[in-house]
Amino acid sequence: MKNIVRKMNENKTGHLVKDHKRLVETYPKVPLTVDCVVFGFEENELKVLLIRSDLAVFDGLWSLLGDNVVDNEELDDAAYRILRERTGMDDVYLDQVRSFSHPSRHPGGRVITVAYCSLINIQHHHLKRLDHELHWHNVQSLTSMAFDHFEILTYCHKWLQKRIQEHPLGFNLLPDKFSLRELQNLYEAILNLQLDRRNFRKKFASMGLLIDVNEIETDVPHRPGKLYKFDFDKYEKNKRKWIGVDF
């Protein structure tokens, strides 16, 4: 089998392979999964949606939402399928982050996984079953997880920290209408640092992507802030202006 593979690439003979279907049948195959790091934002904390592991070796530990990639399924589709199954929705922000392939990352044998990062608005999402088995966890307070999922989570968190400074992704985590304070709390939670309020507001105001909805917060025990919504349309149209290369 390996010889055929080598022949394909080295092409020592100069012959062209005509039966490429046959060739692919000889390829070694590996189990492949997709794991979704689903971030949410609630009570001024960055949360991640986890499911309790049902492997005995990981008794009590939590794991990311994952599943096998099935025949002829694109990785993105597998990730959307997982989200749909777990949260009931798939019209959410989703991006591939990277693959993890350490041979012993799964105790049952070699399983390669592709990590995805998803951002969802917790308020919007009526999770199918949010219970003892499926739960939102504070990202900061997690210390260990099943498989290599803590490593994956840490990686995706750093990835997100970098990403939200280049793209206005944060809005995916907020309700439709939000105050600037909520927006700042979100950024502070993700980046795990304090930001200057005036400079933060100035920055977002200058982007011109906030629509003043002429409403104010209710049920706050102090002066209520104005509410805005994010101009997704304008953002889509002018992406390149703000982000440079769409990447």
Place this chain on the structure above:
Amino acid sequence: MKNIVRKMNENKTGHLVKDHKRLVETYPKVPLTVDCVVFGFEENELKVLLIRSDLAVFDGLWSLLGDNVVDNEELDDAAYRILRERTGMDDVYLDQVRSFSHPSRHPGGRVITVAYCSLINIQHHHLKRLDHELHWHNVQSLTSMAFDHFEILTYCHKWLQKRIQEHPLGFNLLPDKFSLRELQNLYEAILNLQLDRRNFRKKFASMGLLIDVNEIETDVPHRPGKLYKFDFDKYEKNKRKWIGVDF
């Protein structure tokens, strides 16, 4: 098979799976490959190392350096193995970029691939066989390739354009000793734009990562420039200062 997978994740019964080896054996498997986008720099042009496709359907087209991922092999190791086989070296810059999984990306059936980006110093690398079948191509002048490799190359090129503005990766593409003009030519070739000479030099001088080797260019038909080498040690030690998070 799918039911078992589902059971694992949904854990309806509350039972913990003890035989995780057995469980993984039930996972669907897919053919998985690694493709390396090997960049080089020569004659002031960004080059990519390609091999002639030996599939009849791609007669005449070129493809990236790729191979199957074999049993228990990490993706990084597979990529290094490919580099070693093709270039005779594996102590080079290498980074995973992303996976490509369109079901029809390979005419022989569904094959998922993980793309890697590698940067090598063409002068250093005495390629095993650089001939009609294995060749350096000017990136700008390529328009089509076998499989989805043109898409992968384009993606990796953009990835590199972004990456070299955040990390001093360019040095991996240059000889040990280089002039500032060569360095600038490299950046201009990768970014495909013109840079201001004084600002460019100022920027790199201020990084403090260039060691003046007290030599000058030879064989240039004009005033020769000073030669420098890159301080890899200092860079490794102070990564965080320059890059922030090591990501």
Place this chain on the structure above:
DNA sequence: TTTCGAATGTGTAAAAAATACACATTTAAA
């Protein structure tokens, strides 16, 4: 040996972006 062509090496001014920082205003609650 002189001259010419071509690229090197260098600094400053202007503009833009990021940062630091304080006070009057509004609302709910006491």
Place this chain on the structure above:
DNA sequence: TTTAAATGTGTATTTTTTACACATTCGAAA
């Protein structure tokens, strides 16, 4: 009516980025 707490706002400073020109050095050609 007073108090507590958070909102809303502008300017000065620093840092970073950008634009821009001329004297110098060397090789090549006359």
